[in-house]
Amino acid sequence: MSILINKDSKVVTQGITGKTGQFHTHHSKSYANGENCYVAGVTPKKGGQVVEGIPVFDTVKEAKQETHCDVSVIYVPPPFAAAAIDEAVDAEIGVIICITEGIPVKDMIRTRDRMKESNSILIGPNCPGLITPEELKIGIMPGYIHQKGRIGVVSRSGTLTYEVVDQLTKLGLGQSTCVGIGGDPVNGLKHLDVMKMFNDDPDTDAVVMCGEIGGTDEEECAEWIAANMNKPVVGFIAGVTAPEGKRMGHAGAIIAGGKGTADEKIKALEAAGVRVTRNPSHMGAFMKEALS
Numbered sequence: 001m002s003i004l005i006n007k008d009s010k011v012v013t014q015g016i017t018g019k020t021g022q023f024h025t026h027h028s029k030s031y032a033n034g035e036n037c038y039v040a041g042v043t044p045k046k047g048g049q050v051v052e053g054i055p056v057f058d059t060v061k062e063a064k065q066e067t068h069c070d071v072s073v074i075y076v077p078p079p080f081a082a083a084a085i086d087e088a089v090d091a092e093i094g095v096i097i098c099i100t101e102g103i104p105v106k107d108m109i110r111t112r113d114r115m116k117e118s119n120s121i122l123i124g125p126n127c128p129g130l131i132t133p134e135e136l137k138i139g140i141m142p143g144y145i146h147q148k149g150r151i152g153v154v155s156r157s158g159t160l161t162y163e164v165v166d167q168l169t170k171l172g173l174g175q176s177t178c179v180g181i182g183g184d185p186v187n188g189l190k191h192l193d194v195m196k197m198f199n200d201d202p203d204t205d206a207v208v209m210c211g212e213i214g215g216t217d218e219e220e221c222a223e224w225i226a227a228n229m230n231k232p233v234v235g236f237i238a239g240v241t242a243p244e245g246k247r248m249g250h251a252g253a254i255i256a257g258g259k260g261t262a263d264e265k266i267k268a269l270e271a272a273g274v275r276v277t278r279n280p281s282h283m284g285a286f287m288k289e290a291l292s
Contacts, residue, residue: 002132002177003152003197003204004095004121005071007033009136012060012069012093014076014084016041016051021075024099024140026052028073031137039067042087060091073129073138074098081125082107089120096188097138098124108186122188128158128180139180141165149174151287152198154191155210156183156217157238160280164208164236167284173291176204183212191221199229206232208287209274211265213239218265226272232290235276236283237265 011028015021021041029038029052040063041051047058057063060072072093076084081100088096089111103125115122123130129139133146141162147169155161161180168175179194181187191209198204211218218237225233240262269276277286 002135003194003201004123004130004132004177004179005136005138006132007037007135009037009071009095010039010067010069011037011071011073011136011138012040012042012063012067013038013054014042014060014072014074014088016054016056016075017043017046017049018075018077022051024075025054027143028137028139029054031143032134033136037136040069060087060093064091064093069093071095071138072097074100074125076100078102078104082111085111085122085125086114089115089118093120096120096122097127097129098122098188099127099129099139100124101126103184105186108184112186123179124182124184124187126184126187127182128161130177130179132177133175141178141180145169146178147174149176150203150205151175152194152201152204152207153178153210154194154198154207155180156191156212157210160210160236160238163280164210164283167281168208168287171284171288173284173287176201183214185215190217192217192224195221195225195229195233199231204231206234206287206291208283209233209235209269210283211235211237213237213262213265214260216260219268222265222268222272222274225269225274229272232287233274234283234286234290235266235269235274236278236280237262237269237276238280240278
């Protein structure tokens with residue numbers, strides 16, 4: 001079992017005729033069951049074309065009617081990406097993964113407000129995507145470092161996602177599903193949402209959670225973990241040395257008014273029983289210890 005995606009998912013790539021969309025669809029399609037899972041592409045006014053052996057449609061609605069796609073991945077330029085999310089929501093796509101970085105915050109505020117009455121799940125924007133090893137890869141992560149197993153991974157940082165996965169795999173600890181939620185200030189799934197999914201997944205035994213400075217998402221997740229989590233959790237928070245008021249990497253990674261510091265997040269997680277390492281090279285080893 002897994003969360004969010006599996007070998008039976010049917011994926012539509014929005015922006016498939018662009019250089020980035022075509023490149024990553026090619027590599028994702030060649031991973032595991034991707035040949036069967038990537039069923040449609042969408043680019044306005046490009047309907048009727050075929051890219052990577054995949055039929056292209058003018059709209060997501062048409063793609064869903066013809067292929068019954070239930071997952072969308074978005075590689076659309078920033079000025080148009082929020083509208084692409086809106087289109088997927090209006091077509092009632094179940095899981096929407098937006099890779100695009102640099103979407104205007106005001107656009108995402110409007111889009112997230114529109115989604116309040118929707119059943120669609122949004123991952124991102126500005127995220128690396130997600131992967132259920134040996135079943136399906138959606139996004140830009142390197143598939144070869146992943147190994148099928150029973151450890152869940154959730155991270156705001158794409159680079160840290162790859163780092164922890166590589167460490168786990170080298171220690172013989174495979175992954176159930178790895179989710180990059182992205183680091184933008186206005187986005188979809190939070191750590192807490194994904195942690196609940198992993199906690200309910202019978203084939204996930206433990207979780208590695210990577211966070212970073214900015215916001216209070218990790219603290220809120222820690223509070224829930226303390227009261228509800230019945231599986232071991234290992235954590236890492238990036239940005240211990242970040243100065244207040246300076247954005248570090250992601251748009252959401254900024255300390256303001258003394259809130260959102262790494263120390264605050266680490267204290268909250270440790271108080272919740274999470275094994276937190278301050279050295280990113282020890283994430284895999286901490287998980288192995290937690291399981292033993």
